Amino acid sequence: MQRYAVNVLFCAAAVALVGLAQAGMLDKYVLTIITFMGINCIFAVSLNLVNGYMGEFSCGHGGFMCVGAYTGSLLSVAFFTNSKLFGPALFPPELAPFLFPLVLIGAGSVAALFGLIVALPSFHTRDDYLAIITIAANYIIISVVENIDAIGGPRGFSGMRRVVGAMSDVADVPWMLIWTIVGLFVCVMTIYRLMTSTYGKGISAVCQNEVAAEIMGVDTNRVKIMAFMVSSGLAGLSGALYAHVYGYVNAQAFNILKSTEGLVIVYLGGMGSISGVLLAAIAFTLLVEALRFVMPWLNDILHAANLLPAGYELSQVWKWVIIPLILILLMQFRPEGFLGNRELTQVFPRLKRWITLK
Amino acid sequence: MPLLEITGLTKRFGGLQALSNFSFSMGERELVGLIGPNGAGKTTVFNIVSGFYRPTEGSIVFRRQLLNGLKPHRVTSMGMARTFQNIRLWNDLTVLDNIRLARYARLDYGFWDAVLRTGRYRRAEKAVETKAREVLELMELAEYAGEFPKNLPYGLQRRVELARALAGNPRLLLLDEPAAGLGSVDVEGLIRHIRWIYDEFKISIWMIEHQMKVVMSLCQRLSVMDFGCAIAEGTPEEIRRNPEVVRAYLGDGAL
Amino acid sequence: MEIFLQQCVNALQWGSFYALIALGYTLVYGVLRLINFAHGDIFMVGAYLAFYISTAFLAPEGLFGFSRGLTLALTIPLTMIFTSLVGVTLERIAYRPLMRKGAHRLYVVITALMCGLVLENGNLALLGASRKTLPALLDKSVYDVGGIAVTNLKLWVIFAAVLVFFALHFVVTKTRMGMAMRAVSWNKFALPLMGIPLDSVIVFTFVLGSGIAGLGGMLFAMSYPVLEPYMGAMTGWKAFIAAVVGGIGDIRGAFVGGFLLAFVEVMVAAFLPSTFRDLFAFSILLLILWQRPTGIFGRPLISKI
Numbered sequence: 046m047q048r049y050a051v052n053v054l055f056c057a058a059a060v061a062l063v064g065l066a067q068a069g070m071l072d073k074y075v076l077t078i079i080t081f082m083g084i085n086c087i088f089a090v091s092l093n094l095v096n097g098y099m100g101e102f103s104c105g106h107g108g109f110m111c112v113g114a115y116t117g118s119l120l121s122v123a124f125f126t127n128s129k130l131f132g133p134a135l136f137p138p139e140l141a142p143f144l145f146p147l148v149l150i151g152a153g154s155v156a157a158l159f160g161l162i163v164a165l166p167s168f169h170t171r172d173d174y175l176a177i178i179t180i181a182a183n184y185i186i187i188s189v190v191e192n193i194d195a196i197g198g199p200r201g202f203s204g205m206r207r208v209v210g211a212m213s214d215v216a217d218v219p220w221m222l223i224w225t226i227v228g229l230f231v232c233v234m235t236i237y238r239l240m241t242s243t244y245g246k247g248i249s250a251v252c253q254n255e256v257a258a259e260i261m262g263v264d265t266n267r268v269k270i271m272a273f274m275v276s277s278g279l280a281g282l283s284g285a286l287y288a289h290v291y292g293y294v295n296a297q298a299f300n301i302l303k304s305t306e307g308l309v310i311v312y313l314g315g316m317g318s319i320s321g322v323l324l325a326a327i328a329f330t331l332l333v334e335a336l337r338f339v340m341p342w343l344n345d346i347l348h349a350a351n352l353l354p355a356g357y358e359l360s361q362v363w364k365w366v367i368i369p370l371i372l373i374l375l376m377q378f379r380p381e382g383f384l385g386n387r388e389l390t391q392v393f394p395r396l397k398r399w400i401t402l403k
Numbered sequence: 404m405p406l407l408e409i410t411g412l413t414k415r416f417g418g419l420q421a422l423s424n425f426s427f428s429m430g431e432r433e434l435v436g437l438i439g440p441n442g443a444g445k446t447t448v449f450n451i452v453s454g455f456y457r458p459t460e461g462s463i464v465f466r467r468q469l470l471n472g473l474k475p476h477r478v479t480s481m482g483m484a485r486t487f488q489n490i491r492l493w494n495d496l497t498v499l500d501n502i503r504l505a506r507y508a509r510l511d512y513g514f515w516d517a518v519l520r521t522g523r524y525r526r527a528e529k530a531v532e533t534k535a536r537e538v539l540e541l542m543e544l545a546e547y548a549g550e551f552p553k554n555l556p557y558g559l560q561r562r563v564e565l566a567r568a569l570a571g572n573p574r575l576l577l578l579d580e581p582a583a584g585l586g587s588v589d590v591e592g593l594i595r596h597i598r599w600i601y602d603e604f605k606i607s608i609w610m611i612e613h614q615m616k617v618v619m620s621l622c623q624r625l626s627v628m629d630f631g632c633a634i635a636e637g638t639p640e641e642i643r644r645n646p647e648v649v650r651a652y653l654g655d656g657a658l
Numbered sequence: 659m660e661i662f663l664q665q666c667v668n669a670l671q672w673g674s675f676y677a678l679i680a681l682g683y684t685l686v687y688g689v690l691r692l693i694n695f696a697h698g699d700i701f702m703v704g705a706y707l708a709f710y711i712s713t714a715f716l717a718p719e720g721l722f723g724f725s726r727g728l729t730l731a732l733t734i735p736l737t738m739i740f741t742s743l744v745g746v747t748l749e750r751i752a753y754r755p756l757m758r759k760g761a762h763r764l765y766v767v768i769t770a771l772m773c774g775l776v777l778e779n780g781n782l783a784l785l786g787a788s789r790k791t792l793p794a795l796l797d798k799s800v801y802d803v804g805g806i807a808v809t810n811l812k813l814w815v816i817f818a819a820v821l822v823f824f825a826l827h828f829v830v831t832k833t834r835m836g837m838a839m840r841a842v843s844w845n846k847f848a849l850p851l852m853g854i855p856l857d858s859v860i861v862f863t864f865v866l867g868s869g870i871a872g873l874g875g876m877l878f879a880m881s882y883p884v885l886e887p888y889m890g891a892m893t894g895w896k897a898f899i900a901a902v903v904g905g906i907g908d909i910r911g912a913f914v915g916g917f918l919l920a921f922v923e924v925m926v927a928a929f930l931p932s933t934f935r936d937l938f939a940f941s942i943l944l945l946i947l948w949q950r951p952t953g954i955f956g957r958p959l960i961s962k963i
Contacts, residue, residue, distance in 0.1 A: 102764055166944070170951040173693060177902045178947055180895065181940040188937035199933075235518050242517035242524065243503050243510060243531050250493050250504050257491035260453060262479040262508030262571060271514060301895065305771055312768045365779040369772035373752055376769050380761030386495065 051396075059226045066219040076222060078334055080290050083225035084283050086326040087232045089310040090319060091279030094236055096308070097317035097386070099272050100252035102176040103163065105183030106280055107303035109156045111296055113281025114288040115190060117152035121208040121289065124148065128204055130195060138211035145212065145224065149285050156281020157274040159186065164273035168266050183304055190296040201295035205288055221290045228286055232279050237319055239275065248272050249317075309372055315382030320389035325382070332371070336364045404467065405430050406575060406607055407452075412461035414447055414631075421447045422631045425461070429624075431574075434601055434608045436618040438642075439628035440651055445611045446488060448628075449577050453485050454478040466574065480508035484573035486564045488580045488611075494553040498544060498563055501552060502535040505570035535570060541603070542566040542596070558589040565596065569604065576600070578610035582617045594620055619643075627651065660805045661928065669924040670917065671812045671881065674819035677916030678874030679897035681826065681909065682745075682867030688843040688907040689863045690757075693767050696748055696774035698894010700868050703777060704741040704875025705885050706785075709792050711736050716793050730795040737876045738869040745868025746861055748773050754860075774891070781887040792883040815877045822870055823913055830909060835862050843907060896939075903943050905956030914954055919943070 062079065065071045071079075092106045123131040125141045136144060162182045167175055191199045212220040239245035247268045250258035259265050288294045306329075314325030344359035353359065390396045405428045414422040422444045429435050437445050450456045452463055454475035463470040470478055484505075493501055510531070516524040539545045544559070544566055552560055561581065568576055581597065582590050594617055601608055612618045618625060618639065625642045627635040629651040635642060642648055679701050686694045715722050715729040724732070752773050756766050801808045830836035838854045839862070850856060878893075879885055896919060904915025919939060926938040947953070 096764075102767070162944075166948050166951075170947065173687075173906065174902060174947060174951055174953070174956075176693070177899055178944060181899065181944045181947075184936050184940045185944065188933075188940070192933050192937060238518050238520060239514070243500075243507065243528060244512065244514070244517045246496065246500055246504055247507055249496055249500075250507075253493040253495055254491045256455075257487070257493065258504075259455075259475040260479060260485060260487075260491075261505050261567065262476045263504065264474075264476045264508075275514075305775075308768060308771070312765055316762070316764075360783060362779055362783040366776055366783055369775040369779070373769055373772045373776070376761070376765055376772075377755055377759075380756055380759045380765050382765075 055230075062226070063219060063223055066222055076219060077290065078330065080222050080225050080286075082327055082330040083222075083229045084286050084290065085306075085310065085330050086229050086323050087225075087283035087286070088280055089307050089314070089322045089326045090232055090236060091276045091283065092307045093311050093314070093317065093319065093322045094239075094248070094272055094276040094279075096311050097315075097322070098240060098248050098252060099269070100316075101167065102172065103179040103276075104176050104301070104304050104308060105163070105179035105181070105186075106277075106307045107299040107301065108179075108183035108186035109159055109277035109280040110284035110287065110303065111186055111190060111294075111299035112159045112277075113152040113156040113284030114294045114299065115196060115202065115284075115296075116155040116281065117148050117285025118202055118205050118288045118294055119196065120151045121145070121148045122204040124208075125211050126204055126207045138208075139215055141208055141211040142215050142220065145208075145220075149224070149228065149282055152285035153278040153282040156284065157278030159281075160273040160277030161270070162186075163277070164270045167269045167273065180301065180304075183299075183301055187296045187300055199296070201293055203293040205294075206292035209289055209292070221286070225286050225290070228282050232282065233319060233323070235275065235279070240319075313372065313375060313382055315384040315386055317386040318382070318384045318388055321382055321384030321387075324384075324389075332368065333364070336367060337361065340364055406433075406466065407609070408464045409448075409452070410462050410464075412448070412451060412463065413459045414444075414451060414456060415459045420631055422451070422458075425628070425631070425633050427626060427633065429607060429609060432605065432607055434621055434623050435610075436622035436625045436639075437609065437611045437628065438613070438618060438625060439634075443628040443651075444631040445628055446579060447631075449485060449579055449611065452478075453483065453577060476508060479571060479573075482572070482574040483577065484568035484571050484575075485577035486561075486568050486579055486581060488583060490557075490560050490564055492552040492560060492564055492567070494551060496551070497549050498552060498555075499535055499539065499548040501563060501567050502538055502570045503531050505567045506531045506534060508571065538566050538570045542569070558585055558592070561585065561589075561593070562596065565600070569600065574606055576606055576608045578608060578612075580611050580613060582612055582614045590614065590617060593617070597621055663804075663806050665924050665928045666921075667806060667808055667812060669921040670816050671920075672924060673917035673920035674815045675874055675878050675893065675916075676897045676900045676920050677819050677913045678822060678870050678877070679894060680901035680904070680912035680916045681822070682871045683898050683901040684904075684906055684909060684912040685839070685863050685867040687901070689839055689860060690753075691763060692753065693770065693898065694753075694867075695767060695770040695894075695898070696777060697745075697770075697867065697871060698890040698892075698897065699774040699777040700741060700745050700748075700890070701871045701875045701878070701894060701897075702781070702885075702887065702890030703744050704737055704868075704872030705792075705879040705889065706781065706790070706875075707740050707872065708733055708737045708876035708879050709790050709885055711740075712793060712795060716795075726795050726797075733795065733876065734873065738872045741872025741875065742865040742869040744777075745864045745871070749860065749864045754857075774894070778887050778891060785887070787886075790885040792879040792885065794883070795880060811881055815881060818873065818877060819913075822873070823909070826866070826870075826909055829866070835859065839863055899940075899943055903946055903953050905953030908953075908955040911953055911955035 066076050088106070088110060092103065095101050095103045122128050124135050124144060125138045127133050163179050166178045170178060190196070196202050209220060240248070247258065247263045250263050251265050251268050255265055284299070310325045310329050311322055313329065314321035314323070340359055340361055340363060347353045347359065384392055407429050409425065409427040412422055412425040425448060437448065439445050447456065451458050452470065454470065454473050454477065457472055465481060465483060468481065493504070510527055512521070512524045512527050536545070539548055542562055542565065544562060547555060547559065552563055555563065565581070582593055585593060597608065598621060622639060625637065625639055626633055627642060627648050634647050634651060635645045637645070679698065682697045682700065683694060686692055712729050712733045715724045715732055716726065752769050753766055756769055796811055799810045801810070830840060838852065838859045841852065842856065842859055897916065900915035900919040901912045902915070903918065904911025904913065922939045922942050923935050927935045930938070
């Protein structure tokens with residue numbers, strides 16, 4: 046039973062979190078941050094499949110999140126609400142909590158299909174050239190979305206709040222937190238189980254020596270398609286969650302900066318380490334939020350110490366100077382990320398006794 | 404019916420003629436060597452046979468099937484395996500995983516089985532594991548199962564590569580300079596291993612090798628290449644006396 | 659037809675900007691195999707430096723009260739020098755220590771990305787959101803060539819890009835340092851054998867690349883005299899893509915890629931709704947890379963088996 050300790054802990058934490066939120070003990074702000082933390086985790090862990098395990102440098106992951114966000118939003122608006130775009134709801138809103146997984150699955154599947162934009166060129170292209178293709182794919186996706194006026198074009202798309210509202214009408218629980226926890230669980234399990242199977246280790250084989258992989262019978266093209274599709278599909282899942290938590294999507298929210306955020310988390314956590322990337326995603330989200338409060342405080346201190354000219358106020362913009370600086374420093378001190386390519390259980394072997402993901 | 408039949412194989416890279424009209428045939432249970440000076444085109448032959456290059460002209464028939472234009476992994480799943488001149492192991496996977504991956508082409512489960520851990524997945528993985536351990540045991544590598552290949556000495560890496568090639572149950576094994584970079588003690592061990600593999604697994608072996616000691620003591624038959632052409636074929640003893648071969652290796656002045 | 663030719667002139671001008679930035683990407687990549695993602699922001703720094711230097715010199719408000727001609731003559735070299743200092747500083751404090759530690763290549767790339775963010779946001783935080791306007795340093799004159807209006811500034815921009823191309827070509831093929839750069843791109847370990855320290859070559863590369871980007875930034879600021887901190891980000895990404903389409907690591911590639919991208923963009927914007935610009939430009943680039951995976955001038959990837 047001991048090996049299930051961490052799993053039980055995870056479930057207990059999830060239940061406790063939902064319970065706290067339910068009891069109203071969590072501030073709405075805190076609740077949102079925790080949810081976003083989970084979404085960032087899904088986003089980064091899925092990117093890690095391509096950038097960490099397969100060793101490609103995909104810098105357009107935000108594009109797939111965008112596809113998922115829009116698909117998820119469109120589906121749920123069409124399913125559960127009366128809208129100008131789709132007319133009356135396809136299903137009664139009371140079904141929203143039960144059919145919401147369909148929305149998530151739909152978003153993931155469509156995003157996975159879009160992963161083919163990158164997967165197909167990857168047969169012949171590698172490294173930096175593939176990186177360009179991913180960047181181009183990101184731009185193309187955003188540009189396409191912005192050019193479709195029916196879904197709002199550059200103005201964005203909304204209406205998901207009503208769906209979340211419909212879910213709350215059925216049962217008043219923090220639905221989006223629950224779905225995010227479920228999504229994160231599905232994402233981590235999928236990638237962990239894939240990468241511990243011989244089938245999934247084909248991805249590592251392609252990463253480490255593609256020629257050897259091909260000659261030992263690994264269908265490298267199929268492996269690449271699989272990796273890119275799983276990765277972008279899970280990114281799509283995170284996008285759909287994001288859209289519903291936020292209640293509004295805009296293509297520019299998923300531009301190259303979003304992709305960069307994912308890259309930073311993956312390389313900070315360590316390429317090819319699920320636990321490292323999870324840690325990094327949590328740390329990154331916390332850092333961004335913490336600095337929001339630190340900035341005014343820092344401003345006061347610096348003024349008190351007369352280090353700042355009287356007319357100058359330290360604005361929140363400085364946050365985005367400090368964060369990259371911190372990351373640059375972290376990279377200098379740990380040039381292989383938090384955990385390198387190892388998992389927590391490999392860094393602390395004793396943990397193994399407490400954990401099983403089989 | 405020969406196991407492998409190559410007819411009129413020609414390969415041009417741009418203007419460079421790497422292979423011209425190379426023909427070769429070998430039967431079941433043969434151990435044949437391919438020798439020749441550097442740049443003669445030996446590895447090119449292997450690369451075409453194993454599917455990395457498309458031949459410009461000619462045909463390759465393996466177990467009655469035409470190999471031309473098949474991708475390497477398809478060729479492998481038809482029962483051919485090979486090793487490389489410079490070792491190509493997956494350095495960040497354990498030795499055991501390296502061997503397990505050799506069974507990749509025979510996995511009968513897919514993505515969803517792996518994620519949902521179905522019964523089919525469990526059975527297949529168990530079979531792969533058993534087979535891999537068995538091969539490691541046979542190749543005297545069991546104690547290194549958990550090591551990473553990059554941490555092993557060179558001779559052991561060669562052996563792991565050999566084990567990996569064998570784990571796919573090939574009918575024909577192509578060895579590209581298996582003795583390259585080995586010390587004399589290791590070479591002795593390698594000769595022993597190859598002979599043992601040949602007897603134990605009942606397979607055919609075709610090897611490129613520079614070290615005469617290896618070729619002469621192992622091969623029943625040798626073919627010699629120079630400038631992309633086959634120039635001689637025969638038993639090691641005949642080859643040793645063939646003036647064409649001596650000229651190819653030592654130049655015209657030698658005679 | 660006239661519209662087309664007019665747009666061609668515009669494309670040549672934009673292509674010059676892209677080419678000047680793409681050169682920096684290509685030079686650094688050729689030597690270090692590093693995508694210097696901060697390079698677009700170096701371009702932005704160049705534009706801002708040009709602004710400060712020229713306002714410091716120029717007659718009515720400037721400290722020195724120089725004439726416009728003299729200011730221009732001084733601003734060009736000073737901008738290039740100071741911008742290259744910024745580039746070299748980044749290499750010195752951020753990239754070099756990381757590479758010394760043998761970090762994975764991509765960690766250096768991420769660091770470069772972060773450096774770019776620091777430059778952008780640092781600028782925004784220090785100087786505020788108010789946009790700067792570069793004073794006019796050149797008397798504007800418009801020539802009419804067969805119905806096409808060409809300003810002298812456009813001609814200068816194109817001329818500068820062509821000049822840089824030939825100068826760079828000379829440096830790379832004829833000077834000792836340039837040949838060392840090419841040697842590094844082939845084999846990093848052979849270089850010390852030639853008696854040139856690798857670090858000097860790297861610094862030289864950054865000086866060249868950043869200096870050219872500085873020149874590009876200045877010319878850009880003269881053509882579109884409204885400066886804002888994020889101007890380098892988008893232009894930089896695009897120039898990088900241009901460099902890769904041309905074949906990264908190749909000087910000709912940076913030029914051809916830059917002009918190609920500008921041509922596609924300008925033509926799409928001229929004849930189709932301008933919101934399609936990115937869509938078409940990037941789709942075409944994607945197709946080119948699909949067909950020629952290493953770019954137009956790139957050497958094909960050959961892995962020896």
